[in-house]
Amino acid sequence: MLRIESLCVSYGDAAALTDVSLDVADGELLAVIGPNGAGKTTLVNAVAGLLPARAGTIRLAGENVTGLPPRALADRGLALIPEGRRLFTTMTVEENLDIGCYRPAARGHRAEGLARVYDMFPILAQRRRQIAGTLSGGQQQMVAIARALMARPRLLLIDEPSLGLAPIIIAQVFEIIAAIHKSGVSILLIEQNATRALAVARRGCVLDCGALVATGTPAELDARGDIRAAYLGGGH
Numbered sequence: 476m477l478r479i480e481s482l483c484v485s486y487g488d489a490a491a492l493t494d495v496s497l498d499v500a501d502g503e504l505l506a507v508i509g510p511n512g513a514g515k516t517t518l519v520n521a522v523a524g525l526l527p528a529r530a531g532t533i534r535l536a537g538e539n540v541t542g543l544p545p546r547a548l549a550d551r552g553l554a555l556i557p558e559g560r561r562l563f564t565t566m567t568v569e570e571n572l573d574i575g576c577y578r579p580a581a582r583g584h585r586a587e588g589l590a591r592v593y594d595m596f597p598i599l600a601q602r603r604r605q606i607a608g609t610l611s612g613g614q615q616q617m618v619a620i621a622r623a624l625m626a627r628p629r630l631l632l633i634d635e636p637s638l639g640l641a642p643i644i645i646a647q648v649f650e651i652i653a654a655i656h657k658s659g660v661s662i663l664l665i666e667q668n669a670t671r672a673l674a675v676a677r678r679g680c681v682l683d684c685g686a687l688v689a690t691g692t693p694a695e696l697d698a699r700g701d702i703r704a705a706y707l708g709g710g711h
C-alpha cells in the first residue's frame with residue numbers, strides 16, 4: 476500500500492529524516508515509535524504531501540506519488556489525522572466532518588459517511604451541532620478520526636492519537652484504531668506510547684534522530700535489550 480524508499484526531508488539546512496525506508500502492506504497496521512524530535516511528524520507530513528522530499532521516493536499502491544500535493548494524495552485514498560487534532564475549533568462537529576469529505580470523490584458519500592461515523596461514535600451524533608472546541612480532548616480526537624474516515628481512506632496516517640489524553644480515553648482511542656484496521660484500512664500509526672502502539676500493530680519501526688534504528692514484530696523489538704531499554708519503557 477505504502478512504500479517509502481530512502482526518504483530524506485530537511486527544514487532548511489537541518490536534516491530531519493535521513494534515508495528512511497519502510498513499507499505498509501495492504502491492510503497492515505504499522506507502528507512507528509520514537510522519542511520527541513525523532514522525526515515522526517516529519518515522516519507522516521512528508522507522506523501526506525505537506526513537506527517536500529529532498530531525496531527518496533514515496534509509492535502509494537505502486538504509483539510513485541513523490542511530490543504530489545495533498546489533494547492529489549487524498550484522491551488516491553490517503554488521509555491524515557494530524558498531531559494535535561487540528562480541528563476547526565469554532566465550527567461545529569458536523570462542519571468539521573464535512574471538511575473530511577470535501578474532495579469530489581468523497582462528497583457523494585457524505586450521507587453514508589456520516590451514518591457510519593455516527594454509528595461508530597454515538598457521542599458525536601448527539602453533539603453534531605456543538606462547537607468542536609468545546610468538546611473534551613477525547614471527543615475532539617474522535618472528531619479528528621471521524622473527519623479522516625469521511626474521506627473513505629485506504630491508507631490512514633495517524634500522528635500521536637494519545638497526545639494529552641487520560642489513560643482510559645487512550646484505551647478507547649486505540650480500540651477505535653484497531654476497529655478501523657479490522658475494517659480493512661491500512662494504517663501508519665505514529666506514537667510515543669510504544670506499549671499501546673505495539674499492542675495493536677503486527678510490526679513496528681523505531682525512529683530516532685531522523686533515522687530508522689529497528690524494525691520488527693513487537694516480540695522481536697522487545698527481545699532486543701538495547702531497543703527495549705531505550706525506547707519501550709514508557710507508556711500506559
Ligand SMILES: Nc1ncnc2c1ncn2[C@@H]1O[C@H](COP(=O)(O)OP(=O)(O)OP(=O)(O)O)[C@@H](O)[C@H]1O
Pocket residue numbers: 486489491509510511512513514515516517518558635667
Ligand atoms: N517547522 C520546522 N522547522 C524547523 N525544524 C523543525 C520543524 N518541525 C520540526 N523540526 C525539527 O525536526 C526534528 C523532527 O521533528 P518532528 O516534529 O518530526 O519530531 P517528532 O518525532 O514528531 O516529535 P514529537 O514526539 O515531539 O512530536 C526536530 O529536531 C524538530 O526540532
Ligand SMILES: [Mg+2]
Pocket residue numbers: 515516517558635
Ligand atoms: Mg510529532
